[in-house]
């Protein structure tokens with residue numbers, strides 16, 4: 001993967017009226033985060049130029065997500081997956097293989113995201129490893145992305161050896177105190193070590209943050225931008241905070257969509273070669289939000305078509321009214337944003 005040599009090359013020259021050429025990186029980022037109207041459009045245009053440099057074929061990746069289990073040992077303040085009283089489920093290995101085969105065959109999907117709550121249970125991970133090995137044996141060109149939180153290095157290694165190509169592990173915030181205040185059962189250092197292990201084991205690694213977390217400052221966003229860029233990741237992301245029903249943060253105000261879009265644009269400018277999703281949370285807070293994410297430099301779309309209907313309501317990332325765009329809608333969005341959908 002190619003890399004932008006230095007974070008200092010952040011190029012906001014076209015926005016000179018708003019941002020002085022001699023401002024420091026932090027000042028430039030803070031000014032860019034506040035751009036609105038025409039200046040924000042110019043920022044997005046720079047982000048799209050950067051995307052075109054990294055992806056000259058204008059391809060957008062569409063991935064199906066299979067939410068394989070809602071069992072989670074964490075209790076993050078912004079999430080209600082696996083909360084007390086929720087019926088727990090795990091998709092059996094055989095079913096997982098069949099779902100993957102269906103999506104591959106019937107939907108033409110070539111990228112699958114296997115998502116679950118955090119669960120280091122030996123049997124759970126061993127079953128998943130076996131299922132992934134069978135999927136890769138039958139469909140070697142199907143890219144598998146793991147997204148099941150912090151595991152031991154040996155468990156990551158087993159997934160890698162089973163053929164799992166990529167892994168998503170969001171850092172949520174690069175500031176340990178903020179991370180531990182929103183994820184009170186986890187330690188930032190452990191999370192960071194997991195990211196380093198994943199990179200070391202040869203996964204294509206993705207990480208990202210949530211914009212608008214309670215207690216987050218502008219300085220945090222500047223640090224997050226540096227942190228994500230310096231890791232030289234294959235996939236980067238920023239989602240907007242939504243106070244989920246039934247969570248500890250249910251009473252908090254949602255994150256700012258424009259701030260999130262501007263953060264995404266900056267992330268794209270600094271990471272031309274990384275995949276970056278436009279998230280359904282943007283759409284939930286602003287009509288056409290997911291399209292705006294593409295206009296701010298995103299090039300990945302997620303379709304929630306892999307989880308059997310009987311389990312979908314048990315994996316409520318935000319709440320039961322979660323926005324679940326279908327395949328055709330996302331393809332139309334990509335086309336409107338000038339992107340070509342890859343399988």
Ligand code: SF4
Nearest residue numbers: 072074076079081117
């Ligand atoms: S965000 Fe992930 S780790 Fe945290 S409670 Fe939800 S599913 Fe579990």
